[in-house]
Amino acid sequence: MSVVNNNPERRRFLSGAFMTLGLTLGLGAMGTRFMQFLMPDVTAKKSSEILLGKADELSGDGAKFFDIAGKKVALMQSGEGFTAYSRICTNLGCLVSWDNANDQFHCPCHNGIFDRNGKNISGPPPRPLDQYEVVKRGKSVYIKLDVA
Amino acid sequence: METTETKATENKTFWQKTYDMAQEEIPDHLNRFSYCLGATPLILFVILAVTGILLTFYYIPFPGQAYNSIKTITEETYLGWFIRGVHQVTVNLMVLALLLHIIRVFITRAYRDGGGLKWLLGAGLFFTVLAFGFTGYSLVYDNVSYWGMTVVTDMIRQIPVVGEPIFLLLRGGEDITELTLLRLYDLHTKLLPLLIVLLIGAHIIAIRTLGFAKITKHQGTHPFFPGHGLKMLAMTVMLLIVIVNLAAIFPPTMGEPANPLVVASDVSPPWYFSAIYRWIIIAPREAGLFSVFAFFTLFTIYPYIDRGFSDRGANMLRVNLAIGLIVAIFFATMTIWEALV
Ligand code: FES
Numbered sequence: 001m002s003v004v005n006n007n008p009e010r011r012r013f014l015s016g017a018f019m020t021l022g023l024t025l026g027l028g029a030m031g032t033r034f035m036q037f038l039m040p041d042v043t044a045k046k047s048s049e050i051l052l053g054k055a056d057e058l059s060g061d062g063a064k065f066f067d068i069a070g071k072k073v074a075l076m077q078s079g080e081g082f083t084a085y086s087r088i089c090t091n092l093g094c095l096v097s098w099d100n101a102n103d104q105f106h107c108p109c110h111n112g113i114f115d116r117n118g119k120n121i122s123g124p125p126p127r128p129l130d131q132y133e134v135v136k137r138g139k140s141v142y143i144k145l146d147v148a
Numbered sequence: 149m150e151t152t153e154t155k156a157t158e159n160k161t162f163w164q165k166t167y168d169m170a171q172e173e174i175p176d177h178l179n180r181f182s183y184c185l186g187a188t189p190l191i192l193f194v195i196l197a198v199t200g201i202l203l204t205f206y207y208i209p210f211p212g213q214a215y216n217s218i219k220t221i222t223e224e225t226y227l228g229w230f231i232r233g234v235h236q237v238t239v240n241l242m243v244l245a246l247l248l249h250i251i252r253v254f255i256t257r258a259y260r261d262g263g264g265l266k267w268l269l270g271a272g273l274f275f276t277v278l279a280f281g282f283t284g285y286s287l288v289y290d291n292v293s294y295w296g297m298t299v300v301t302d303m304i305r306q307i308p309v310v311g312e313p314i315f316l317l318l319r320g321g322e323d324i325t326e327l328t329l330l331r332l333y334d335l336h337t338k339l340l341p342l343l344i345v346l347l348i349g350a351h352i353i354a355i356r357t358l359g360f361a362k363i364t365k366h367q368g369t370h371p372f373f374p375g376h377g378l379k380m381l382a383m384t385v386m387l388l389i390v391i392v393n394l395a396a397i398f399p400p401t402m403g404e405p406a407n408p409l410v411v412a413s414d415v416s417p418p419w420y421f422s423a424i425y426r427w428i429i430i431a432p433r434e435a436g437l438f439s440v441f442a443f444f445t446l447f448t449i450y451p452y453i454d455r456g457f458s459d460r461g462a463n464m465l466r467v468n469l470a471i472g473l474i475v476a477i478f479f480a481t482m483t484i485w486e487a488l489v
Pocket residue numbers: 089090091092093094107108109110111112123124125299
């Protein structure tokens with residue numbers, strides 16, 4: 001048996017490299033676990049139908065606002081049915097309010113404007129307001145939300 | 149300098165060594181006001197740490213109580229308004245001092261020595277201070293800070309790749325909840341202080357080992373103590389006088405309590421974020437956000453950009469002056485615009 005390479009420089013380099021690699025892997029694994037611990041669980045909750053009210057109470061001009069299980073909802077009558085929008089502005093997350101005079105949603109944070117169909121028509125918002133599904137059964141109006 | 153002393157050091161007592169350290173020669177140009185700006189943030193940091201620790205004895209990091217606890221500090225606790233006022237004024241001076249320091253280093257290209265390491269650490273410090281500013285502002289939990297916190301965390305979310313996880317880590321979920329406040333509080337009072345102490349230490353060590361900025365006009369040196377030490381002491385006294393007066397003239401105030409259902413009527417951020425705020429209102433969304441991220445990235449790696457260009461023979465002193473002017477004018481315009489609307 002002969003030593004293939006007995007260069008001390010090389011040995012020092014190799015042991016150094018292994019130490020660094022080991023340390024990186026070890027700390028990396030631990031760091032990942034710590035991050036996993038801190039990372040909130042955002043997997044989809046199960047969706048359920050929630051009663052908003054009677055159709056005739058809910059109808060009328062303009063948007064009606066609800067705060068259901070932390071979800072900020074704007075309900076809008078459209079013809080016979082209803083449409084529900086999330087009030088969360090698609091730009092950077094402020095809440096839109098309803099501007100009756102101009103028949104549109106307005107976000108005060110960076111002057112984003114959405115029309116009555118939730119379409120982004122002016123300002124920075126990149127896409128229309130998110131929508132929730134609305135179900136009508138007889139006279140009762142329900143909204144489908146993902147809640148815990 | 150070192151060669152004569154190296155042998156003698158072994159036999160010296162602790163106090164003699166300390167004395168030697170205090171007597172260390174430092175370049176004369178540090179006597180000039182514009183070159184003292186590095187020490188100013190250090191003094192301000194100590195003031196912030198002390199007042200910050202005092203405030204934690206009264207602050208309650210829970211959504212239902214945060215606002216009221218600050219109201220109590222401001223309006224009822226003996227000298228509470230003063231401690232909070234000093235904390236608030238000092239943050240503003242800190243950002244100002246750092247901006248001036250950055251401008252000076254940028255214009256004189258002082259970031260070149262030490263392979264840009266000092267600049268990287270300094271940029272890290274600057275971002276940490278901004279993070280302190282944002283988290284501290286959020287802790288007040290009045291309506292402006294609530295919606296400011298909403299917008300800023302959402303902005304972080306738009307950063308490519310790392311944005312989403314950082315967003316979730318900061319908020320502790322999709323929405324702003326009591327976890328969000330607790331996390332920002334932990335950042336403001338535990339993680340960021342730890343980070344900034346490490347960065348300050350590294351920044352100082354980098355300066356001591358890599359040397360102070362060298363400028364050609366002034367070649368002489370003088371001992372750190374007493375000359376420079378006294379100068380720093382004078383600076384401290386001056387700063388304290390300014391801070392105490394500002395806190396008395398502009399006592400801290402409070403807005404409406406946070407209301408998750410009603411956006412504050414005026415959500416404009418503190419002055420050092422005004423320019424960015426105005427910019428993302430007027431610029432098209434993607435371009436606006438992307439330019440902000442790009443600006444901070446270029447800022448961070450600037451020493452390496454400089455090296456690339458000066459290797460090709462560009463006159464970077466002129467270039468920097470031009471860039472500095474353009475950026476300063478742009479930021480000033482945006483800030484004034486924001487102040488006027
Ligand atoms: S958050 Fe609505 S426009 Fe920016």
